[in-house]
Amino acid sequence: MSEDTKIIMDEDIEKKLEAEVEKERFLTFHSADLTFAANTKYVIEIITNHAITTLPMVPEYIKGIINLRGQIIPIVDIRLRLGKPPIDMENNDTTCIIVLDIDSISVGILVDSVSQVVDSELSKISPVPVNNQHELVNGMISLDVNNVVLLLDCQQLVDTQKMM
């Protein structure tokens, strides 16, 4: 299993040395043409090449369940969850599953690719413009390199009542 796990820590170490501002750490990933950021406090691990067992009678965006060391974890396809077209699984080797633990509910999200871990001051997180509300997004972080990432609303992801 360990070769499946990518650990991204290049930036972590140097950032730790910096003065303690109110900072949170985010894992950024791509899905469709969007870049998301998920708070690392929810992230358990990143796995690739995992056989997903499909489940009948569930919405399409639930890809199925996986067996992660004896633990059964449901997999949500972020693309389908957001109503985007599914990714071409055949010609893609960057797709991976990010396993999240949100208030002790484990869920894996299927994303196109994982990019990096960034530190961001809490003050840099701005709310989403009212007329631009987006599902699963509860904020935006502007990174210095002139790009803006969407903050993944992990709570909404597991709040299945709202989805119904």
Next chain:
Amino acid sequence: MDNGTDSMLDMYLFETNSLMEQLDELLIEAEKVEEFSTDDVNEIFRIMHTIKGSSAMMEFTSLNQIAHHIEDLFFYIRENGMDAIAPELKKTLFNLMFKATDMLRSEIEKVENNEPLTENIDNIIGEINSFLNKISNPSDAADSPADTQQDSPSVEELNMELAHCPDDNAPFFIKVLFEEGCGMENLRAFMLVNALQDLALDFHFYPDDVENNSDSSQSIIDNGFFLTLEKEENIEKVVNVITGTSHIHSYEVIENARLKRSGKDPDEQADISAQAAVPISTDDTPVKAASIDNKNIEVPAKQTAAPAANAARLHAGPVKQSLISVNLSKLDALVAIVGEIVITESMVTSSPDIQGLKLDNFMKSSRQLGKLTKELQDIAMSLRMVPVSGVFQKMNRIVRDMKQKLNKDVRLTIIGEDTELDKSIVDGISDPIMHIVRNSMDHGVENTSEERIAAGKDPQAEIILSAAHTGSEVIIKVEDDGYGMDTEQILAKAANNGLLIKPESEYTKKEILGLLLLPGFSTNEEVTEYSGRGVGMDVVKRNVEAVGGTVSISSELGQGSCTTLKIPLTMAIVDGMEIAVGQSIFTVPIANIRQSFKVSNEDVVYDAEGNEIVKCMDEFYPIIRVHQLYNVETDVTSIEDGILIWVEASDTSYCLFVDELLGEQQVVVKPLPTYLNSFNIKNSGISGCTILGNGNISIILDILSLYEMTQY
């Protein structure tokens, strides 16, 4: 140290709770015949004595006090026999006992929840004392608190005589018991006296010739060694010395009741009567009252189980010596590991590396391993199983109480109480069952027996509580033969509450009864003490679903209703048949399979709607194609290519059409992730999943709900 007190507390709670259960059972049984047998009285005395002792040790004053007073009461009954109690008072005795046990129970609950104990318990103690007063002085039935206080010392005196206290006018006695068989008791006592003399206290000791009379040993062994003290403040110093001395089994501080009887402390007496007259007093006074009441503190030295052991020796009752209590989390860990071992075992024995090799010795040992693993698994599973009788017995009590309050004549019949369920599930279903029984008592059963006679029923209503195993489930039913449910009334009420989602005429009877389980539904117009607050069946449903079960209601108007709880045996290990449909693998519990067979096209007939039906054993059964039901892509769509599995669950029976059978395997049931619960997956024929030997996941089919799903 913290750990030490924790495990002591655990022990205490375990012991006290099981004693309370025994007591409850005993009371219910005894009430049926309206009499305590001598055995019952001894048993209650023993239970109360144990609770008193261990509560004192844990410093739970209120528990200690209540138990102490009940003990006094039963001491009197034991000495004088049940006949001494006037028949009309027996009912009062039972009510009093139930009230007192409730009080004890609520105090124990507080201990469990780490809440402060009730400080003011004068109310219940006053009641016990006045009852004791009543039965001991039938001529003087006045139950003023002052009388109570004057009278109760008579029991104290009896207690003192029981303890063989010597004649002395000192206000305090300390009774010391040496360890059995330690030898030379008189010299040990003398050493203790020497140690105490170093403190320069004013005290006497009995027998007083320990120094030069070796015969006093026998008296010490039989009756104990007594120290008498003049001043209360010295007790602590003496106790310190005693606990520091070796070979002491236990000691007991006894207040001289004879002295008290003579009215030596009029101030104290006045104080007590004032206390008792004002049962609800402010926060600071009860402490004082409690401390005055502390006549009898039994503190076993060193050996924590001493009071229990003493009591057990005195009255040979059913002592469960062969039981140990184990932390539930350890058991969980054990079961989880055993589950992994089972999977790993099958991974090893079916490893692709050894396929096709002829390894005689390996096969032999792996078979042995398989057998042992299965045994290990069975034992691990059975560890967590407890009978439901504990929960069922509680219902006896509820029916009894409500019978009196509502003035209804109901009998509770219990069937299958030794059915075993996982411990956590038994705990989880206690509240739902209680709720259902209350509902049945309150508005299920007719209000008067005249009404029942008019309806042509037995004047005594019956509530049947039953539990039974069916394969992988336990079915718990609460049936009553009362009014039954009026579907029209339910529908109207639901419409009133805005719970309907389609026109009234489209509701089937089953759906209407299902409305009862919705939040905010209560058929009773009036709110009563027991039910009808608008929270009810929906809470039942939620609680039962929390342990993976289902609730359903059936009812015939005028004949009664039946609430059925289907509870899975969690983490149960299921013998399953692995079946393949397309790329997916499913598991069908072997218990549900009657037969599997191939059919030709000619065997299949069609009903009016074009559904496939097949005939087996002269009966016709519908065919459900799994690939159609679950939209699984497969090449096997012709009925001749695949295979039919004839399955059966409770009263439904049908045939599943699948691609092929892969083989039989024992699987560990894992629940589906909680995240998926909101997709109503439980009602789509899926009960859980399991991990196969190769690490793949197989979905376990629930034969009953799979069929129900196809019916909508």
